Amino acid sequence: MEERYQPHDIETKWQHVWEENHASRVSEDPGKPKYYVLEMFPYPSGRIHMGHVRNYSIGDVVARYKRMRGYNVLHPMGWDAFGLPAENAAIERGTHPEKWTQENILYMETQLKRLGLSYDWEREIATCEPAYYRWNQWIFLQFYKRDLAYKKSSSVNWCPSCETVLANEQVIDGTCWRCESPVSQKELDQWFFRITDYAEELLRDLDSLTGWPDKVVTMQRNWIGKSVGAEILFPVLGSEEALRVFTTRQDTVYGATFVSLAVEHPLALTLCQDTPREVAVKQFVERIKNSGQAARGSEEGEKEGCFTGAYCLNPFTGEKIPIYLANFVLMEYGTGAVMAVPAHDQRDFEFAKKYRLPIRVVIQPKGEVLKADDLADAYVGEGVMVDSGPFTGLANDEGKEKVAAYLEERGWGKKAVRYRLRDWGISRQRYWGTPIPIIYCKQCGIRPVPEDELPVTLPRDVPFTGKGGSPLLESKRFREVECPRCGGSARRDTDTMDTFVDSSWYFLRYASADYALAPFDPDKGRYWMAVDQYIGGVEHAVLHLLYARFFTKALRDLGLAHVGEPFLNLLTQGMVCKETFRCPEHNWLLPGDLMGSEREGWKCPECKKPVEQGRVEKMSKSKKNIVDPEDLVNVYGADTARLFTLFAAPPEKDLEWSDQGVEGAYRFLTRLWRFALQHRERLAGVESAVQKEQSTAELRELRRIIHRTIKKVTEDIESRFHFNTAIAAIMEAFNALSTLAQGGLKLDEEAVLVKEGLDAIVVLLFPFVPHVASELWEQLGHGENLDRVPWPSYSLEALAEEELLIVVQVNGKVRGKITVPADVGRERVETEAVDAPKVKSFIHGKKIHKVVYVPRRLVNIVTEG
RNA sequence: GCGAAAGUGGCGGAAUUGGUAGACGCGCAGGAUUCAGGAUCCUGUGGGGUAACACCCGUGGGGGUUCGAUUCCCCCCUUUCGCACCA
Numbered sequence: 001m002e003e004r005y006q007p008h009d010i011e012t013k014w015q016h017v018w019e020e021n022h023a024s025r026v027s028e029d030p031g032k033p034k035y036y037v038l039e040m041f042p043y044p045s046g047r048i049h050m051g052h053v054r055n056y057s058i059g060d061v062v063a064r065y066k067r068m069r070g071y072n073v074l075h076p077m078g079w080d081a082f083g084l085p086a087e088n089a090a091i092e093r094g095t096h097p098e099k100w101t102q103e104n105i106l107y108m109e110t111q112l113k114r115l116g117l118s119y120d121w122e123r124e125i126a127t128c129e130p131a132y133y134r135w136n137q138w139i140f141l142q143f144y145k146r147d148l149a150y151k152k153s154s155s156v157n158w159c160p161s162c163e164t165v166l167a168n169e170q171v172i173d174g175t176c177w178r179c180e181s182p183v184s185q186k187e188l189d190q191w192f193f194r195i196t197d198y199a200e201e202l203l204r205d206l207d208s209l210t211g212w213p214d215k216v217v218t219m220q221r222n223w224i225g226k227s228v229g230a231e232i233l234f235p236v237l238g239s240e241e242a243l244r245v246f247t248t249r250q251d252t253v254y255g256a257t258f259v260s261l262a263v264e265h266p267l268a269l270t271l272c273q274d275t276p277r278e279v280a281v282k283q284f285v286e287r288i289k290n291s292g293q294a295a296r297g298s299e300e301g302e303k304e305g306c307f308t309g310a311y312c313l314n315p316f317t318g319e320k321i322p323i324y325l326a327n328f329v330l331m332e333y334g335t336g337a338v339m340a341v342p343a344h345d346q347r348d349f350e351f352a353k354k355y356r357l358p359i360r361v362v363i364q365p366k367g368e369v370l371k372a373d374d375l376a377d378a379y380v381g382e383g384v385m386v387d388s389g390p391f392t393g394l395a396n397d398e399g400k401e402k403v404a405a406y407l408e409e410r411g412w413g414k415k416a417v418r419y420r421l422r423d424w425g426i427s428r429q430r431y432w433g434t435p436i437p438i439i440y441c442k443q444c445g446i447r448p449v450p451e452d453e454l455p456v457t458l459p460r461d462v463p464f465t466g467k468g469g470s471p472l473l474e475s476k477r478f479r480e481v482e483c484p485r486c487g488g489s490a491r492r493d494t495d496t497m498d499t500f501v502d503s504s505w506y507f508l509r510y511a512s513a514d515y516a517l518a519p520f521d522p523d524k525g526r527y528w529m530a531v532d533q534y535i536g537g538v539e540h541a542v543l544h545l546l547y548a549r550f551f552t553k554a555l556r557d558l559g560l561a562h563v564g565e566p567f568l569n570l571l572t573q574g575m576v577c578k579e580t581f582r583c584p585e586h587n588w589l590l591p592g593d594l595m596g597s598e599r600e601g602w603k604c605p606e607c608k609k610p611v612e613q614g615r616v617e618k619m620s621k622s623k624k625n626i627v628d629p630e631d632l633v634n635v636y637g638a639d640t641a642r643l644f645t646l647f648a649a650p651p652e653k654d655l656e657w658s659d660q661g662v663e664g665a666y667r668f669l670t671r672l673w674r675f676a677l678q679h680r681e682r683l684a685g686v687e688s689a690v691q692k693e694q695s696t697a698e699l700r701e702l703r704r705i706i707h708r709t710i711k712k713v714t715e716d717i718e719s720r721f722h723f724n725t726a727i728a729a730i731m732e733a734f735n736a737l738s739t740l741a742q743g744g745l746k747l748d749e750e751a752v753l754v755k756e757g758l759d760a761i762v763v764l765l766f767p768f769v770p771h772v773a774s775e776l777w778e779q780l781g782h783g784e785n786l787d788r789v790p791w792p793s794y795s796l797e798a799l800a801e802e803e804l805l806i807v808v809q810v811n812g813k814v815r816g817k818i819t820v821p822a823d824v825g826r827e828r829v830e831t832e833a834v835d836a837p838k839v840k841s842f843i844h845g846k847k848i849h850k851v852v853y854v855p856r857r858l859v860n861i862v863t864e865g
Numbered sequence: 866g867c868g869a870a871a872g873u874g875g876c877g878g879a880a881u882u883g884g885u886a887g888a889c890g891c892g893c894a895g896g897a898u899u900c901a902g903g904a905u906c907c908u909g910u911g912g913g914g915u916a917a918c919a920c921c922c923g924u925g926g927g928g929g930u931u932c933g934a935u936u937c938c939c940c941c942c943u944u945u946c947g948c949a950c951c952a
Contacts, residue, residue, distance in 0.1 A: 173949090215869065215947080222868080222948060229952085247952060260952090303950085328950045338952045347950060420951060541947085579876095647890070648877060654945095656877060660891050668890085674905095715881080725879065728889035735889090807885045812933040814885055838919090852932050858884050862932045 005673035007637025011771040015116055023787050024063075024118040026074055028527045035071035036528050037062045038507055040536030040544070041078045044104035044126075045085060048111045050576040050619055050645070050657070051537070053629045057642045058573055058651045058721070059535050060117045064767035065717050067118075068791040074528050075118055076510040078125035079105050082133075082499045084162060087432045087471075090464040097432040098460070101128055111630060115638045116770050118787075123513040127502035128432070132509065134455030135519040136501055137437040139551075141448050142558050144438075148194045151446065156425055158186035163469060164429045165190060167498060170543070191436060191495070192423040195550045199224055199419040201564075202549055211569030213652070216541045223542045225420025230404045232339065232413040234259055234312040237320060241267065243312055246334035246418055249344065250407070251399040253316045254388040255362035256339040260305065260326035260351070263288045265336045268308070268325055277309035281325065288327045303328055303351045314339075315412045316389065316403075326351060334418055342378065343370070349378035362388050363396050424547065426498040431462060431471040433496030441483035441490035450484050456492070470494050503544050504551035507531055507566055522560065530563045535651075538572035545570070571721060574654035575618045576645070580625040616656055627657055639769035640666045646723040646768055668731060669772055672765075675738060676758060676776045679745065683758065684781050686751040699753055702736055703798050706757045709733040710794040713764045723768065730764055733757060755780075763792050808833045809860040810842040826853050833859040 018024065028034075039059040042052055063075035079101075086097035093100075105126060112119070125132055143149035157166040161181035165188060170177040195202075203224045206217050229248035236243060243259055261268050263285045272281045284306035305326040314321050328347055329338055342352035342359040352359050359372040363383040370379055385391050385399045394402060407413045427436065435456045437449035449456055459478040462471040472478055472494035483490035505519060511528040512521035548566050555561040619626045632641045644665040649655040694700045709729050716726035737757045745751045759780065766773040766786050777786040801822045806829055808816040816836040820829055830851055833839060839861065846863035853859055 218869065219947060225948095225951065227951070245952080249952075328952095330951070333951045335952095340952090345952070347952080418951080538946085650878085653871095653878090658877065658891070661877070664890050671905095719881080722881095724877095725889080728879075731889055805885085809884085809933070812884095812931090817885075850932070852884090854884055854933095858933090860884080860932050 003677055005670045005772070007639060007669075007772070010775045011114070011116060011638050014771045014774045015113060017774075017785065018116075018118070018787065021785070021787075023785075024073075024075060024120045025122060026072055026120055028524060029072045030527075032070065032072040034074065034528060035066045035533075036074045036531045037066065037533045038074075038076065038510070038531045038535070040534070040540065041080050041503070041506060042108070043080045043083055043085070044101055044108055046104050046107070048108055048629055050627055050629055052112075053115065053632075053641055054576055054645045054651075054655060055535060055537070055573055056112065056115065056117050057645050058571070058723070059533075060115075060642075060770075061646065061717070061723055061767040062533055062535075062721070063118050064770060064787075065791065067787070068763075068766070068789070070790065074123075074510065075120060076123040076125075076513070077112065077117070077119040077121070078123075078506060078510070078513075079108075079127065080499065080503050080506075081105065081126040081128035082433045082496075082502055084164075084430065084432070087430060087464065090432075094464075096460065097464075098128065098458075101126075101432075114633055115629075115642065118770070123510050125506065125509055125513050127434075127499070127506065130455045130457050131514075131516075132506075133434040133502070135505075135509070136434040136497060137449070137454050137456060138451060139505070139519060139555070140497070140501075141437060141451060141454075143193060143554065144448055146558070148197065148554055149191060150194065151189060151191050153187060153189045154425075155185045156188050156190055157183045158188075159183055162430075165425055165427060167425055167500070167543075188427075190425045190427040191438075191493075191497075192425050193550070195424045195547075196419060196421055198550050198553050199226070199421050201553060202421075202546065205549070205565055208565065209567075209570075212567075213538075213570065213572055216538065216545065216570060216572060219541045220546055223421060223546065227418045227420075229416055229418070230407060230413055231335065231416040232315070232407060234314060234321075234339065236267075236271070236323070237311045237313060239310075243267070243323070243337045244335045244413075245337045245339045246416060247339055249341065249400075250403040251385060251388075251391075251396040252341040252344045252362055253314070253339065253403060254385075254391075255341040255343050255360045256314050256317075256321065257319075257342060257352070257358045257360055258322045258324055258340045259312055260324050260329050260338050260340050260348070261308075262329040262331040262336040263325050263327070264331035265325075265329075271308045271310040271323060275309045277307065281306055281308055284325060288325075303347060303354060305351055305355060307355075315407070315410070322357070324351075324355070332422070333420065343372060343375065344378055344380055346378045346380065349375070360387065362386055424498075424550075426501055427493075427495040428498055429470040430496055431458070431464070433499055434501065435472070435478075436493040436495050436497060438493040439481055439484060439490045440493065441486060441488060443488055444483055444485045444490075447484050447490070453484075470496070472496070500544060500547050504547045505555065507534075507548070508552075508555070508561065519555075519560065522562075525560075526562050529561065530565060531567045533569045533571065534567040535571045535573060537575070541572070571651060573651045574649065576655050576657060577616045578619050578625045578627065578657040579616050580623065616654075619657065627659075632662065636662060636666045637771070639669060639772045643669065643727065643769050647727045648724070650722050650724050668734075669769065671738075672734060672761070673772065673776065675734070675741070676762075676779060679741060679751075679754065679758075680779060680781075682745055682751055683755040686748050686755060694753065695749060697802065698740075699749065700802065702740055702753055702757065704801070705733055705736045706753075706760055707794040707798040710760055710764065710792050711799065714791070714794075717767070726764075727768060730761055734761055737761070760792055762786070763789060804856050806833065806856075807858040808836055808839050809858065810839060811862055812860060815839045815842050822856075826855075829853065830859060834861065 037059055039055050063073050067073045081101050086101045089095055089100045090097045127133060140149055157171050159166055159176040159181055161179045162176060166176060166183060171183050175182055203221060203226055206221055209217055227248050229246060230250040231244055231246050232250065232253065233242040233244055245259060268285060269281065272278045305324045308323045308325060310323045311320045312323055329336065340348040340351065342348040342357065343361045344363055359375065361370045361372050362385060363379065364370060364386050365379060365381055365383040383396055385394045385396055391399050391402055404415045408415065435458060437454060437456045439447045439449060441447055459475045462475045464471055479491050479494060481490055481492055508520045508525055511524040515521045552561055552566040553564055556564055617623055617625060629641060640662060644662045645655060647665060648661055694703060712729040713726040716722045737754055740750060741754055745754060762773050762776045774786045803819050804822050806818050806820055807814055808818060816838045818832050818836050820832060830853060843861055843863055849862045849864040851859060851861050
C-alpha cells in the first residue's frame with residue numbers, strides 16, 4: 001500500500017502546475033512591498049554546472065521565501081550570450097555563433113526548468129538579441145554625446161591567443177583571464193568609457209554598501225586606489241622644461257636627491273640627445289621595454305637604472321640633482337616621473353645604494369636618531385621633519401599640508417589626487433558582440449550612427465577562420481556605408497563591445513524586458529530598482545560589479561535610472577569543490593568516489609605510483625572532477641540536488657561535494673515522504689484545531705519544538721541566509737515527530753500535534769524543496785497549492801518553557817545539571833544547585849567565595865583556595 | 866612583501882550578545898529484518914580512563930583578561946584568497 005517517493009513524477013507534475021498558473025509571473029503592484037532578487041545570469045556554455053545549481057538554488061530559496069512573506073517578488077533569468085566561446089565553436093566546428101548560442105540557451109533553459117526554479121520566464125532576455133544590444137548601442141551614443149565614451153590611441157593589453165584587447169580588469173597576473181596566455185602590449189585605436197570620471201563617487205559610495213561583504217568592498221577600494229598628494233615641478237637644467245612628479249610624500253621633499261623616470265617617459269630620450277649618454281640610455285630603454293610587462297612585474301626586487309646625464313633642480317633645496325631612468329617607474333601611473341627620497345622610500349633606497357646616490361634623512365621617528373650611513377632600510381613611518389628649511393620641527397603629517405600649500409603659493413606645483421583606476425577600454429576585435437555604432441568618414445571624421453538607425457545588426461555572412469583580426473572586417477556589406485552626414489563613402493567601426501558592457505545594465509532591462517522605446521521603462525525601473533539581493537560568485541568583485549555600479553551612476557546622470565547603486569545586498573557564494581585523488585604527473589583521476597580503505601590500493605595506471613592524499617579542488621572540466629547536475633537530477637531528482645547543495649555548507653563558503661551527502665539528503669526526503677503517507681489517514685481524521693493545552697509535559701515539549709523550529713528557520717533565512725542550519729532544525733523537528741509517532745498515535749491529542757508539526761515542516765521546506773513539499777501538502781489534504789500559503793508564524797505562548805535546565809558549575813567546570821520551574825527566583829536555584837549531588841562533593845570542605853548566576857541558564861559556584 | 870578571511874571529531878559542518886563544545890548530516894560499530902546483498906528500522910559514536918561509574922584531556926600552538934573563552938586581547942604557526950614595484 002505504501003507509495004514510493006518518485007521524485008520525477010512529482011517534479012514534472014508540479015512544474016506543469018506552476019507553469020500553467022504562472023506562479024512566478026509578476027507585475028508592478030503598488031499595494032505590495034517589492035523585492036528584487038537576482039542571480040548573476042549565466043553564459044550559455046552548453047550545460048549548467050554545479051556552481052549554477054548552487055547559485056540558483058540559493059536565489060530560489062530567497063525568492064520563494066519572500067513571496068510567502070507577502071512580497072511582490074521579481075525573480076528573472078536571462079543569458080549573457082555574447083562572448084568568445086561561441087566564436088571558438090564556430091571556428092572549430094563550422095557552426096555559426098548564433099546557432100550555437102541559441103541551441104545552448106534552449107538546452108540550458110530546460111535544465112533550469114527541471115530544477116524547479118521560480119523565475120518569471122516572460123522576462124527572459126539574451127544579450128545577443130538585437131532587441132537587447134540595440135540599447136547597448138544607444139547607451140554608447142548617449143555616453144559619446146556626453147564625452148563619457150571617447151576614442152584614443154593607446155597602449156593596450158593584447159591577448160595574442162584570443163587576438164583581442166583586454167581591459168585592465170581582465171588581466172590576471174600578466175595573463176589573459178580567459179585563456180591564461182601571457183598578455184602583451186599593443187598600440188591601438190580604441191574606444192574607452194570614462195569610468196575615471198566616477199572614481200571618487202564609486203569610492204565614496206562603497207561606504208553605503210553595508211549589505212556587501214567587506215572583502216568585495218575592500219577589493220573595489222584597492223582597485224580604485226585613491227592617493228592624495230601633490231604634483232611638484234622640478235625644472236630641468238639648461239632647458240625650458242620641467243619634470244612633473246607626483247608624490248604622496250611631499251613632506252620628504254627635502255630628502256629628494258634625484259629624480260627617476262619611466263623608460264616610456266617623453267623626456268627619456270630627449271634629455272640625453274646629442275650627449276655622450278645617448279647610446280647607453282637608448283640601449284637601456286630598449287632592453288627594459290623588450291623585457292615585457294610580465295617579466296617587469298615578476299622581477300620584483302632587482303632595481304635597475306641608467307643616468308641620463310641631465311640634471312634638474314629640487315625647488316625646495318635649490319640643489320642640482322641627477323635625472324635617472326628606472327625600470328620600476330611606471331608610465332601609466334602618476335606622471336611617469338618620481339622624486340626619489342632614498343631615506344624614506346624602500347625602492348629609492350635600494351636604487352641609491354646600487355648607484356651610490358646620496359641618502360638624506362629628513363624624517364626622524366620619535367625617540368630615535370636615524371643616520372643616513374647606518375640605515376639598512378628606508379624609514380617609511382611617521383616622525384618629525386628635520387633639515388627641511390622652514391618646515392623643520394613639524395610632525396610629518398602636518399608638514400604634508402604645509403608643504404602642499406607652500407608649493408601652490410610659489411607656483412612650484414599643486415595638490416593632486418591620483419587613482420589607480422583607469423578608463424575602461426571596450427573595443428574588441430571579435431565578431432560575437434555588440435557592434436560599435438560609429439562610422440568613419442574621410443570628410444566628416446567620427447560620426448555616430450543616427451539613433452533611429454539602431455540597431456546596427458551583426459551580419460551573418462562572415463567567415464570564421466580564427467585568423468587576421470575581426471571577422472567583421474571581412475564583410476564588405478557591413479563595413480562600407482554612407483556617411484550619415486555627407487552621404488559620402490565611409491566605413492563602419494568593425495570592433496565590437498566588451499561583453500561586460502552587456503552585463504552592466506541587464507538588471508535594469510528585467511524591469512521591462514520588452515520595452516521598445518528605451519533600455520527600460522522608467523516607471524517600471526523606478527518601481528523595481530534597486531536589486532534587493534544579488535547573488536553570484538566573488539570572481540566578479542572588481543569586474544562586473546564595478547562596471548555595473550559605474551553604469552548605474554552614469555545612467556542616473558543621463559536621467560534614466562533613479563538610483564545610484566544597483567545592488568543593495570550582495571551575497572558571494574562559495575565554489576563547489578570536490579576531493580580529488582590524482583597522479584600529479586599523469587593527471588589520472590581516482591575512479592568514482594571511493595572511501596577510506598578502498599583508496600589505499602589505488603595506483604596510477606600510467607606510472608603505478610600509489611595515490612597518497614586527496615586535494616579539495618574547484619570542480620572544473622579541465623580538472624576532470626565535475627559532477628554533472630543532469631546526472632544528479634536524473635538519479636535523485638531536483639529536490640535532492642537543491643537540498644544537498646543548500647545543506648552541505650553555508651552559502652558564502654566553499655562547498656565540498658560528497659556523493660554520500662547527496663544520499664543523505666535523498667534519504668531525508670524519502671523518510672519524510674514515507675512518514676507523511678503512512679500517517680496521512682490517521683491525521684486526516686483528527687480535529688484540525690490546535691489544542692491550547694497538551695495533557696503531558698512530553699507533548700507540550702513537542703509543541704515547543706515545532707514552534708521553536710518555525711522561529712529558527714525564519715531567523716536563519718531572514719538574518720543571514722544560513723540555510724544549512726535552517727534545514728538541520730527542520731530535520732530535528734522531524735526526528736521529534738517520528739519519535740512520538742513510534743507509539744502509534746493512539747491518542748487524538750498526539751495525532752493533532754503531529755499534524756500541526758508535519759504541516760509546519762512541509763511549509764517550512766517549500767522554499768528549499770518545492771516539489772516534494774507541494775506534493776505532500778496536497779497528499780495531506782490541503783486544498784490550496786502550497787505556493788499560495790503564507791509563511792507560518794510561531795506562537796510565543798507555545799514557546800514558553802515550563803521548566804529550565806540549569807547548568808551547575810563549580811569553579812567554571814560543569815559538575816551537574818538541575819531542572820527547576822521556569823518561574824522560580826535566584827535564591828531557590830542557588831540553593832538547589834549547591835545541594836545537587838555531584839556538586840556537593842566538589843564544594844565539600846571549601847568555603848563558597850561567590851556564586852555567579854546567569855538567569856535561566858547557569859550557576860557557577862566559586863570556592864576559595 | 867602588504868591586506869583580508871579561515872583553522873573545531875574519521876568527514877561536511879553547529880554553537881546568533883563570553884555561559885552544557887561537537888546540533889544536523891555523512892561515515893563507522895553493534896543489533897533487528899532478510900536465503901543473501903541492498904534498502905529500512907533501533908542503539909552507540911571527540912580522546913584517554915573504568916567492569917560500569919567517577920575522573921582527566923580536548924576547538925592550530927603559546928600567553929593574557931574573566932567566576933567562566935571556540936567566542937575578547939597579544940605573540941607565533943599553517944592554509945586559502947586578493948593586491949603585488951601605484952611613488
